Amino acid sequence: FAIAESVDDEIKTESSGPPSEVIGDLCFGEWRWPRDCRSNCDYRISWNFAEASDEIEFSLETKISSNWWSGVGFSKSGTMKDADLIVVKSFGGILSLHDMSSNSYSTPKEDPIKNVYTPTVVGSHSNGILRAQFTRKRNTGDINTDAIFTDNECFHFLFPVSGGRLNADGDILKHINTPHVTPQKVCIKSCQVDASGEQESEPTCTNEFKFPENCKGDACDYIAKWNYNETRDEVRFEVKSRGIGRWTGVGISKDGAMANSDIYTGWVYNGKAYVVDRFAYGRQLPAIDPADRQDLYDIGGKIEDEYQV
Incomplete structure (x- = not known):
């Protein structure tokens, strides 16, 4: 420097x-x-x-x-x-x-x-x-x-x-x-909006997340989709992430923090998908759930151009 x-x-x-x-x-x-x-x-x-x-x-x-x-x-x-x-x-x-x-x-x-x-x-x-x-x-x-x-x-x-x-x-x-x-100074602070005095909004039901936000096609680095099957009471996830040879995944958290979050990580290697059920007790590396609590099934994956799916 x-x-x-x-x-x-x-x-x-x-x-x-x-x-x-x-x-x-x-x-x-x-x-x-x-x-x-x-x-x-x-x-x-x-x-x-x-x-x-x-x-x-x-x-x-x-x-x-x-x-x-x-x-x-x-x-x-x-x-x-x-x-x-x-x-x-x-x-x-x-x-x-x-x-x-x-x-x-x-x-x-x-x-x-x-x-x-x-x-x-x-x-x-x-x-x-x-x-x-x-x-x-x-x-x-x-x-x-x-x-x-x-x-x-x-x-x-x-x-x-x-x-x-x-x-x-x-x-x-x-x-x-x-x-x-950077031409402008970068600030680092909470993204949470103080909602005191405001009426709590109704929860929204979405089934897709993209990064960058509102990206389309090859401009997206990451896309996660999920759909709930009411008959089978199960959620089907699909994650599409740019970058071969690295892990990707999705997490579920009550408060948006890493601590106490349920995490699924996976990658595609030699044409086969590997997905692991994990749990983050804190901000350290998420622990792999015991074999009898690996709650994922119907696992598949593939490589599409620069993406793992």
């Missing part, structure tokens, strides 16, 4: 044309490059605000070489002068997670207190694709080196699409290209 050589380099992007937009809402978002990529992005990061724990959960997927670094940054000014950085290093086949900061255009330094973590493993790096997951508090309490997100405090995001090399000691070197910067 480190490391524009002059103020003139502060907010140049790696490609001409309008910047790629952040997709999402206040409590979640995604940014990808190239801007029109789907399953074959050079860099793709998403984030979700877990309101119950006041934490921001990140998921990063990017194309980098071995002995390389990537990550994401946050800045009030949109420059490296006041940047809070989360860096993932892939060094000697081992992934590590780092909380760093910069107040100039010199190399970022490790923060005295590490306020970023991962509940399980950092991720994986194979076939030139780095996948990583990490979490930090919205307000870490570290006012000296961290970006303190609140309902009223928002920050520009910095995206080092090309990342950068690590030296022989595993220290970060200058980024290959100047990071992309």
Whole structure:
């Protein structure tokens, strides 16, 4: 990240044309490059605000070489002068997670207190694709080196699409290209609307979800459909998700949170569908239900172009 050589380099992007937009809402978002990529992005990061724990959960997927670094940054000014950085290093086949900061255009330094973590493993790096997951508090309490997100405090995001090399000691070197910067500050807070004083609306009956919202055809990354058969008292699900070689699924929750949610994950491999019934007791990896409580049946699946169905 480190490391524009002059103020003139502060907010140049790696490609001409309008910047790629952040997709999402206040409590979640995604940014990808190239801007029109789907399953074959050079860099793709998403984030979700877990309101119950006041934490921001990140998921990063990017194309980098071995002995390389990537990550994401946050800045009030949109420059490296006041940047809070989360860096993932892939060094000697081992992934590590780092909380760093910069107040100039010199190399970022490790923060005295590490306020970023991962509940399980950092991720994986194979076939030139780095996948990583990490979490930090919205307000870490570290006012000296961290970006303190609140309902009223928002920050520009910095995206080092090309990342950068690590030296022989595993220290970060200058980024290959100047990071992309969001033109507007990104806010992270609850998506729930205060409904006090308002009459509660009647529940709606829908049977389809699309992402991005209102997408059509190949513009959709994910489509879930469900239909209730009253005679058999069963629900039939169909999930269509862009991206081969990764899991997809659907979850059911009373309050919209991961904790205490019923989750079904699946994928298609060698022409066969594998679907697993799971339960999320918290925000950790959902546990597989015991064999006598795998309540899914009539399972099928296929590959259609870039989609698993």
